[in-house]
Amino acid sequence: MPKFTALLRTHNDALRLGRTLESLRPCDEVLIIDDSSEDDTAKVAREYGAVIKAAIPGVSPGAYAMDAQYEWILCLRPNESLSDSLEAALLEWKERDPGTAVICYRVLIREESSQGWRECPAEVRLVNRNMVNWIGDMPPAQPDCATMHGELLCFHHP
Numbered sequence: 001m002p003k004f005t006a007l008l009r010t011h012n013d014a015l016r017l018g019r020t021l022e023s024l025r026p027c028d029e030v031l032i033i034d035d036s037s038e039d040d041t042a043k044v045a046r047e048y049g050a051v052i053k054a055a056i057p058g059v060s061p062g063a064y065a066m067d068a069q070y071e072w073i074l075c076l077r078p079n080e081s082l083s084d085s086l087e088a089a090l091l092e093w094k095e096r097d098p099g100t101a102v103i104c105y106r107v108l109i110r111e112e113s114s115q116g117w118r119e120c121p122a123e124v125r126l127v128n129r130n131m132v133n134w135i136g137d138m139p140p141a142q143p144d145c146a147t148m149h150g151e152l153l154c155f156h157h158p
Contacts, residue, residue: 001094001095001096001097002070002071002072002094002097002098003028003029003069003072003094004026004027004028004072004073004074004094004126005029005030005031005068005070005072005073005074006027006029006030006031006074006076007031007064007065007068007073008020008030008031008032008075008076008077009033009034009035009055009064009078009137010033010035010041010045011035011036011037011041012037012038012039012041013039013041014037014040014041014044015039015158016078016155016158017041018047019081019155019158020076020079020080020081021044022048022081023081023082024048024082025087026082026087026091027074027090028069028070029069029070030045030048030050030051031053031064031067031068032051032052033053033054033055033067034052035055036054036055053067060135060136061135061136062134062135062139065127071128071130072126072127072128073126073127073128073129074090074125075125075126075127075137075138075139076125076152077137079154079155079156080152080154081153082150082152082153083110083150083151083152083153084150085149085151086107086149086150086151086152087150088149088150089150090126090150093105093148098128102128103127103128103132103142103145104124104127104128104131104132104139104142104145104146105124105125105127105145105146105147105148106122106123106148107126107147107148107150108121108150109123109151109152109154110151110153110154111154111156112155112156112157119151122147123138123141124138124139124140124141124145125138125139125152126148127139
């Protein structure tokens with residue numbers, strides 16, 4: 001049964017972080033890399049039991065995957081939440097072993113806009129950190145990456 005860590009990088013995200021953390025029930029660990037927040041981001045994170053580490057200037061966001069307790073990493077932004085269907089898919093995924101042949105999963109993104117919700121292309125968000133390295137905020141596209149059922153909801157208003 002695989003376990004996984006949710007990895008988020010924050011900066012003054014106290015107003016939106018609670019919604020995100022509330023949706024992370026399937027996660028076995030929540031690791032927040034905080035980039036010098038001056039609001040209550042750390043307080044909100046602690047209320048939800050997240051592990052908080054200070055961002056180090058010049059360190060790539062992907063490098064913090066090595067600070068996670070588990071080899072599977074779910075990468076999120078602090079303005080994103082799991083849909084109910086993605087939450088269910090992750091709980092089902094935990095019931096089976098993906099094995100060594102699977103290195104990552106794409107997740108569909110639904111983004112809030114002034115005209116309502118719009119569907120965006122799927123992005124690699126669940127990765128085995130032992131098989132995928134990245135430099136930017138999110139893991140890069142991978143050629144043979146399966147798509148996880150459900151969506152990440154991207155909010156633009158707290």
